[in-house]
Amino acid sequence: MLQGKKILLGITGSIAAYKAATLTRLLIKEGAEVKIVMTNAAKEFVTPLSLSTLSKQPVLTDLSENDSWANHVMLGRWADIMLIAPASCNTIAKMAGGICDNLLLAVYLSATCPVAIAPAMDEDMWLHSTTRNNLKKISDAGNLLIPVGNGELASGLIGEGRMAEPEDILKWLNLFFSDSQPLHGKNALVTAGPTFEAIDPVRFIGNHSSGKMGVAIAEELANRGANVTLVLGPTNISVKQGIQVLSVTTAAEMYEACDLIFPTCHIAVMCAAVADYTPVQVADQKIKKKEEPITVSLTPTRDILKSLGQKKKLGQVLVGFALETQNEKENAIKKLTSKNADLIVLNSLNDKGAGFGYDTNKITIFDKAGGELNFDTRPKKELAKEIVNSIIHTLHAQI
């Protein structure tokens, strides 16, 4: 389960930091990629040299070193999970308060991946009401707590607060990835963004699609374990690592890419705003301005969703989008049938905060059984989770 997983291990100042060396060795043995960020206090308990040798990567401590800046934002984006083990009482308090006075905390505050902590401290500190409040705060913020053990503590007392053993942390991670990765081993194809159809060497027919919704879906599918290929039309949007991006410009290029990839896919989501028409002829030279009106003859492009719908086999889930300005529900349901999709996601240009360019959208998901799920205007990233939930549901119903 941990093969190829990217684990960002944060180590803080606690006697349990020595166990981080065993944990690193176990993670590497399981096939995980491990990058380590440690606090200065942690260096008192375990050396960066041991950890960099075990992880085969440089260990980072400072926000800047030798005139180079540690990119804390990219570290949090690189990782599949950030695991802070041991998490000292001090670091937990800083996490709860949003304090950012070292690299580890800067990475934590900018991490887009899930964050898990394995606390380590003496029992009295562990049971102190301030620590309880801090733990509640950070777990309410969506962070995951790996249970502490009960046993001999650094003080010599016996009680609660020992960091979980490295073997138990490994089991926890395996469970985490199997639960949170229901699409592990599935291949997914997503299209996003606009297409540009050239009229002459300097002009084209395009549209205002930003690609945000499609990229959010691609990222969510990847978060749930799928191998994702994103066929992306011309946009400036950035895509998280781990997704294979095929950049295309025209509807014909998008068609070719999808046609090639679809047979090996379990999931295909056609979110791109594909041009319906393309110029019959592309002028070799820039068309010169004239006094009289000109006509550009257009011919229909191939409908990618419809074509994939015709080739779809059992075990493949095909999702289309419908962008409507009138008779929305009726038109969306028509597209579900005419394109042989399993799900159609309707978004309407009539809704405020929905459609091209916005970070939010308002959608309804229709399925073939007549089901309809309505969502209020919400961030595209949140709606991507709902769309992926529906995809997983449909995939399971087919098996």
Ligand code: CTP
């Ligand atoms: N689509 C496609 N290939 C095309 C045109 C559209 O794959 N050449 C897909 C879109 O990605 C979307 C769905 O078809 O998933 C519906 O797109 P939409 O623009 O809403 O509808 P059209 O089929 O183009 O029909 P109309 O413009 O008449 O509404």
